[in-house]
Amino acid sequence: MEVTFDHVSKKYGDVLAVEDLNLKIAEGSLHFLLGPSGCGKTTTLRLLAGLESTTSGRILFGGKDVTALPAAERGIGMVFQNYALWPHMTVAKNIDYGLGLKRLSGVQREQRLKEALELTQLTRLADRLPGQLSGGQQQRVALARALAIRPTVLLLDEPLSNLDAQLRLEMRDNISRIHRQTKITTVYVTHDQKEALSMGTEVSVLRAGRLIQSASPRQLYHHPATPFIAKFIGETNLVNATYRGDDDGHHLFECGFGHILTTRRKQVLSPGQAVTLSFRPETISVQVDGAARPSVNPLRVVLEHLTYLGESEQLALRTSDQQILRANIFNPPEHDLQEGTAVVCNVHPEHILVLPVEHDLSSGT
Amino acid sequence: MSQSTATAAPLKAKRSSPRQMGTAIGYAVLAATLVALVFFLVLPVSTILYKAFRAQGHFSLDYFRLLFANDLQTTAIYNSLLIGVAATLLCTVLSLPLAVINARYDFPGKKLLTGLLLTPMVMPPFVGAIGFQRFFARRGSVNLLLLKLGLIDSPIEWLEGGRVFWAVVVLEVLHLYPIVYLNLTAALANIDPSLEEMATTLGVPRWRQFKDIVWPLARSGYFAGAIIVFIWALTDLGTPLLVGFQETMPVRIFNMITDVNENPVGYALVCLVILITFAVYLLAKTSTRGKSYDMMSRGHVSSAVKKISAVSAAPFYLLLVVTIAAALLPHISVLITSLSSKWFMTVLPEQYTLDYYKQILHTDLPLIGIKNSLLFSGSSMLIDLLLGALIAYVVVRKLIPFAGLLDALTMVPLALPGIVLAFGYVTTYTNTILDPFTNPTALLIIAYAVRRLPYMVRSAAAGLAQTSIALEEAAATFGASRFYTLRTITVPLVSANLIAGCLLCFAYAMLDVSDSLILAMKDRYYPLTKAIYVLFLEQGSGEFVASALGVVGMALLTVCILGASLLLGKKMGELFRSG
Numbered sequence: 049m050e051v052t053f054d055h056v057s058k059k060y061g062d063v064l065a066v067e068d069l070n071l072k073i074a075e076g077s078l079h080f081l082l083g084p085s086g087c088g089k090t091t092t093l094r095l096l097a098g099l100e101s102t103t104s105g106r107i108l109f110g111g112k113d114v115t116a117l118p119a120a121e122r123g124i125g126m127v128f129q130n131y132a133l134w135p136h137m138t139v140a141k142n143i144d145y146g147l148g149l150k151r152l153s154g155v156q157r158e159q160r161l162k163e164a165l166e167l168t169q170l171t172r173l174a175d176r177l178p179g180q181l182s183g184g185q186q187q188r189v190a191l192a193r194a195l196a197i198r199p200t201v202l203l204l205d206e207p208l209s210n211l212d213a214q215l216r217l218e219m220r221d222n223i224s225r226i227h228r229q230t231k232i233t234t235v236y237v238t239h240d241q242k243e244a245l246s247m248g249t250e251v252s253v254l255r256a257g258r259l260i261q262s263a264s265p266r267q268l269y270h271h272p273a274t275p276f277i278a279k280f281i282g283e284t285n286l287v288n289a290t291y292r293g294d295d296d297g298h299h300l301f302e303c304g305f306g307h308i309l310t311t312r313r314k315q316v317l318s319p320g321q322a323v324t325l326s327f328r329p330e331t332i333s334v335q336v337d338g339a340a341r342p343s344v345n346p347l348r349v350v351l352e353h354l355t356y357l358g359e360s361e362q363l364a365l366r367t368s369d370q371q372i373l374r375a376n377i378f379n380p381p382e383h384d385l386q387e388g389t390a391v392v393c394n395v396h397p398e399h400i401l402v403l404p405v406e407h408d409l410s411s412g413t
Numbered sequence: 414m415s416q417s418t419a420t421a422a423p424l425k426a427k428r429s430s431p432r433q434m435g436t437a438i439g440y441a442v443l444a445a446t447l448v449a450l451v452f453f454l455v456l457p458v459s460t461i462l463y464k465a466f467r468a469q470g471h472f473s474l475d476y477f478r479l480l481f482a483n484d485l486q487t488t489a490i491y492n493s494l495l496i497g498v499a500a501t502l503l504c505t506v507l508s509l510p511l512a513v514i515n516a517r518y519d520f521p522g523k524k525l526l527t528g529l530l531l532t533p534m535v536m537p538p539f540v541g542a543i544g545f546q547r548f549f550a551r552r553g554s555v556n557l558l559l560l561k562l563g564l565i566d567s568p569i570e571w572l573e574g575g576r577v578f579w580a581v582v583v584l585e586v587l588h589l590y591p592i593v594y595l596n597l598t599a600a601l602a603n604i605d606p607s608l609e610e611m612a613t614t615l616g617v618p619r620w621r622q623f624k625d626i627v628w629p630l631a632r633s634g635y636f637a638g639a640i641i642v643f644i645w646a647l648t649d650l651g652t653p654l655l656v657g658f659q660e661t662m663p664v665r666i667f668n669m670i671t672d673v674n675e676n677p678v679g680y681a682l683v684c685l686v687i688l689i690t691f692a693v694y695l696l697a698k699t700s701t702r703g704k705s706y707d708m709m710s711r712g713h714v715s716s717a718v719k720k721i722s723a724v725s726a727a728p729f730y731l732l733l734v735v736t737i738a739a740a741l742l743p744h745i746s747v748l749i750t751s752l753s754s755k756w757f758m759t760v761l762p763e764q765y766t767l768d769y770y771k772q773i774l775h776t777d778l779p780l781i782g783i784k785n786s787l788l789f790s791g792s793s794m795l796i797d798l799l800l801g802a803l804i805a806y807v808v809v810r811k812l813i814p815f816a817g818l819l820d821a822l823t824m825v826p827l828a829l830p831g832i833v834l835a836f837g838y839v840t841t842y843t844n845t846i847l848d849p850f851t852n853p854t855a856l857l858i859i860a861y862a863v864r865r866l867p868y869m870v871r872s873a874a875a876g877l878a879q880t881s882i883a884l885e886e887a888a889a890t891f892g893a894s895r896f897y898t899l900r901t902i903t904v905p906l907v908s909a910n911l912i913a914g915c916l917l918c919f920a921y922a923m924l925d926v927s928d929s930l931i932l933a934m935k936d937r938y939y940p941l942t943k944a945i946y947v948l949f950l951e952q953g954s955g956e957f958v959a960s961a962l963g964v965v966g967m968a969l970l971t972v973c974i975l976g977a978s979l980l981l982g983k984k985m986g987e988l989f990r991s992g
Contacts, residue, residue: 097614098614099610099613118613119614119616120615121616125614126614128611130605132607132608133608134608134626135630136629136630145617146616146617149617193611
C-alpha cells in the first residue's frame with residue numbers, strides 16, 4: 049500500500065510537532081523516519097496510525113483518504129517502542145486478541161496465530177506470559193501481534209531501542225527477513241542511523257518537525273542535503289568557507305586555514321557566497337611533512353591526538369586556525385608519528401561536498 | 414562478603430563491628446516488636462477465640478448456637494455485612510470516575526480539587542454523624558427545606574426504620590471513598606497508555622479495552638482499597654452508635670462489654686468479626702494471587718495524562734465539587750450546630766453564638782476529655798516514634814535476615830478492627846494490673862500506639878528509603894559508631910518523615926473512637942471522643958457542646974494532617990494502602 053502525506057501538519061497547543069509534511073512512501077518499501085529525539089518522527093508515525101489527528105493536511109493509503117478514519121479501520125499493525133504487551137495475557141492470547149475482533153472463522157484464526165508464531169519463531173513460547181520472556185522475545189511477540197492481523201501498513205516505533213547491542217543486530221536481520229517474506233509496506237521510526245542505513249530501502253530525515261531529505265541510504269550518505277544530515281548520517285568534518293570563483297576546472301574556496309578546491313558540480317555559486325564544506329574522515333589521507341607528494345588540496349596541520357585501533361587509526365588534526373579535523377586511516381602503515389608533529393594531509397576534490405550554511409547545528413539533537 | 418567479615422573479625426576482636434552492632438539492634442527491635450505484639454495483639458485475639466469456643470471447660474460451639482438463635486444478633490450481623498457490602502459498592506461507583514479523571518486528565522485547578530477530595534478521610538465520621546443527624550432529623554434542616562420548597566407535604570423520617578441503614582451507609586461512603594479512590598488512581602496511573610493504544614489500533618471498543626485490559630491490571634490495586642473499606646464500614650462503631658442504629662455488630666459488641674462475663678455470646682460475636690476480617694483478607698489475597706503484573710515499560714513512555722481546558726473539564730468540575738460538598742456536608746452541619754443559638758423550625762439557625770465553645774472551657778467533662786486525650790495520644794505517639802522509627806530502620810536497612818517479616822508483622826494492626834482489639838483488651842486484662850475498669854490509662858495508650866504503629870513505620874520507611882545508605886557508610890568511614898551515625902546523620906535527614914508520622918499518630922489517636930468508647934469506663938478517664946459521645950447523649954445543650962467539641966477535634970486533626978501532608982508530600986497516599 050502506497051502511503052502519502054499531503055501537506056500534513058500537527059500542532060500541540062502552540063508547538064508545531066510536524067510542519068507541512070509532503071512524502072510518498074512506496075508500496076512494499078521499508079521506509080525509515082530518522083531523526084534525533086523530538087524531531088517529530090514518532091508523532092508522524094502516530095498520525096499514520098490514527099492515534100493522533102492531523103491539524104491540517106491529508107493522509108492517503110493507496111490513494112484513499114484515511115485522514116478521518118479511526119485507527120482500527122486503517123488496516124495498520126503497530127509495534128510500540130515499549131512493545132505494549134498485555135502483561136496478563138499469554139503470548140498466544142496477545143496475538144489472538146486482535147484476531148478475535150476480525151470476522152474470521154475459528155480455523156482461519158488458528159491458522160493466522162500459527163503463522164504469526166512461526167514467522168517470529170515463537171511457537172515454543174506460546175503459553176508464556178510476557179513477564180517470563182527476554183527483551184528480544186517480547187519484541188518478537190509485539191511484531192507477531194502486529195503481523196497476525198495482516199496489516200496493509202506495518203508501523204514500527206523504535207522497535208529495537210530497548211535491546212542490547214548484540215540483540216539489536218540479530219533483530220535487524222529478523223525484521224529485514226520478515227519484511228522480505230511479507231513485503232508489507234513498513235514505516236520504521238528510529239534515531240539510530242545505522243539501523244536506517246543497513247535496513248532501509250528509503251530514509252526520510254526529520255528535524256524539528258520538518259522533513260529535510262528523503263533518499264536511499266547510499267544517496268543520503270554520499271549526497272546529504274544539509275550539514276545537519278552530513279553530521280547525523282555518519283561522521284564528517286564541516287568547514288565554513290567562502291566561494292572565490294573557479295580555478296582550472298575546480299571550484300575554489302577560501303577557509304580559515306587556506307584554500308580548498310572541489311570538483312565542479314552543477315551548483316550555482318556566486319563569488320563571495322558563504323558555504324559549508326563537508327568531507328568524511330575516511331577521505332583524508334595523511335603524510336609526514338617533508339615526504340609530501342604534490343596534491344590538489346595539501347593541508348598543513350599538526351597531529352593533535354592519535355587513537356590506534358588495529359584495523360584503523362583515528363587522528364585529530366589541528367589546523368592553523370585551531371579547528372580540529374578528524375581523519376580515519378584504514379589499514380594504517382607502520383610509522384612512528386608523534387603527537388604534536390606537523391603533517392600534511394590531503395582531501396581529494398571529488399570527496400568534498402559543498403553544502404548550504406546552516407545555523408544552529410546544536411538544536412534538535 | 415561473609416568470608417571477608419570472618420577474616421577481618423579477629424583483627425578488631427575487642428570492638429564489635431558496625432555490622433554486628435546493626436544485627437544486634439535488628440534483633441533487639443524484632444524482640445521488642447514481638448513482645449509488644451504478643452501481649453497486645455496476639456494474646457487479646459487468642460483470648461477471645463479461646464473463650465468463644467470454650468464452655469463448661471471444653472471445646473464447644475454453644476455460644477455460636479446461642480448467637481445465631483437470637484434474632485436480634487442475626488439481624489445485627491446481617492445489617493453490618495450489608496453495610497459493608499453497600500458501602501464498598503457505593504465507594505467503588507463513586508471513586509471510579511474520580512480516579513479515571515485524576516489518572517487521565519489534567520486541567521486548571523486539578524491539584525486543589527483532587528486534594529480536597531481527600532479531606533473526608535481525615536475527618537472523623539463519628540463527629541460528622543452528629544451534624545448529619547441534626548440535618549436529617551424529623552424537624553431538621555433537610556425536611557424543613559423540602560417542606561418550604563413544597564416538594565413534600567409531611568416530614569420524612571430519615572433516621573427511622575430502613576432509612577437509618579442508608580444513613581449509616583452514606584456516612585461511611587462519604588468518609589471512606591478516598592481510600593478506594595487513592596488505590597484506584599494509583600493502579601490506573603500505573604498502566605502504560607500504549608497498552609490501550611495498541612488495542613485501539615486493533616479496533617477494540619472502549620468498554621472492551623476496560624474489561625479486558627484495564628480492569629485485570631487495576632484489579633489488585635482496587636481490591637487493596639476495597640477490602641479496607643469493607644472491613645472499616647463493617648466494624649465502625651461510632652457512626653451507627655451516634656445515628657442510633659442499634660442493630661449492627663459493633664453496637665451490639667459495645668453494649669455487651671460491661672457484662673461480658675455473664676453473657677459470653679459477646680465472645681462469639683467478636684470472634685465472628687475476626688473470622689470475617691480474616692476471610693475477607695484471605696479472599697482478596699487468593700483472588701489476586703499471581704495477578705500482579707509488572708508494567709514492563711522501559712525507556713520512553715508517553716504520558717497518559719491528557720491536558721484539557723477548563724471549558725471541556727466542566728463536567729469534571731461539577732462531579733468533583735458535588736462530591737466534595739457532599740463529603741463535607743456532615744462536618745459543615747456540625748460546625749453550624751456548634752454555632753447555633755436559636756434554631757427551631759428553620760432551615761438554618763436564626764442566631765449564632767460562641768457560647769458552646771465557652772462552655773467547653775467552663776465545664777468539667779469537655780476539659781477532662783481534652784486533657785486526657787492530650788496525655789494518652791501524646792504518650793502513644795512517643796511510643797510509636799521510638800518503636801516505629803527503629804522498626805523502619807531495621808526493615809529498610811535490612812539489618813536482620815527476616816526484615817520483610819518484621820515489616821509484615823507491624824502492618825497487622827492496620828487490618829485488625831479497633832473494636833476487636835478493644836474488646837480483647839477488656840477480656841484479657843480485666844482483674845490484672847492493667848484493668849480498664851479501674852484505670853484504663855495504660856491500655857488506652859497501648860491501644861492507640863499499637864493501632865497507629867503502621868503509620869509511623871510507613872512514614873519513617875518512606876524517608877529512610879530515600880536516604881542513601883552511602884551517607885551512613887561515609888560517616889562510618891570516619892569511625893563514627895552506628896548510634897552516633899544514627900543520631901547525627903540519619904535522624905536529621907528523615908526528621909520530616911518522623912514528624913509527619915508523629916502528627917498522624919497523634920491526630921488519629923486523638924479522634925480514636927472504638928478503643929476510647931470501649932476502654933474508658935469512668936468519666937475521670939474519658940478521652941475526647943468518649944466525652945463527645947456522652948455529651949451528645951445528655952439532654953439540653955449537650956448536643957451543641959458535643960458539636961463544639963467535635964469542631965475543636967476536627968480543627969486539631971486538620972492542622973495535624975495538613976502538616977503531615979506538607980512534610981510527606983506525595984507519599985501521604987501510600988499510608989492508606991494495604992498490601
